[in-house]
Amino acid sequence: MRKGIAESRMASTQLSLKSLELLEQKGYKYVQIKGLTADKHYDYVEPYYWLLVPMKELPVDPTKRDIYEPINSDILKQWAMDISDTQYVISDKP
Numbered sequence: 001m002r003k004g005i006a007e008s009r010m011a012s013t014q015l016s017l018k019s020l021e022l023l024e025q026k027g028y029k030y031v032q033i034k035g036l037t038a039d040k041h042y043d044y045v046e047p048y049y050w051l052l053v054p055m056k057e058l059p060v061d062p063t064k065r066d067i068y069e070p071i072n073s074d075i076l077k078q079w080a081m082d083i084s085d086t087q088y089v090i091s092d093k094p
Contacts, residue, residue, distance in 0.1 A: 015052060015088035017080045023090070024071045028054040031076065031090070033067040049087035050079075 013019055023031075031054055035047030044067075058068060069076055079088050 013090040013092055015076075015080050015090055017077065019090055020071055020076055020080055023054050026054075028056055028071055030055045030058060030068045030070055033069060049089055051089055051091055052076075053091045 031052040034042060034051045034053065035044040036049055036051055037043045037046075038048040054071075055068070059065060079086075082088070
């Protein structure tokens with residue numbers, strides 16, 4: 001649980017089409033998607049917000065596999081344009 005708290009402190013960039021474009025220009029190919037509660041614990045069922053961790057390569061180790069989405073995916077673009085109460089935040093320290 002401490003890892004969720006530490007990772008949430010790194011996040012500061014709101015998801016937008018521009019932020020996705022900047023990540024792609026920096027060579028990132030994927031984002032790892034993590035759901036966090038208001039008290040900064042992992043929860044994928046009812047998260048308070050979504051933390052997106054940029055990654056250049058997917059992990060090879062099966063124990064480190066998680067939920068990933070390609071940077072140029074339609075889902076991320078849809079989230080970037082979403083005007084609902086759901087918050088999508090990009091980690092500044094991948």
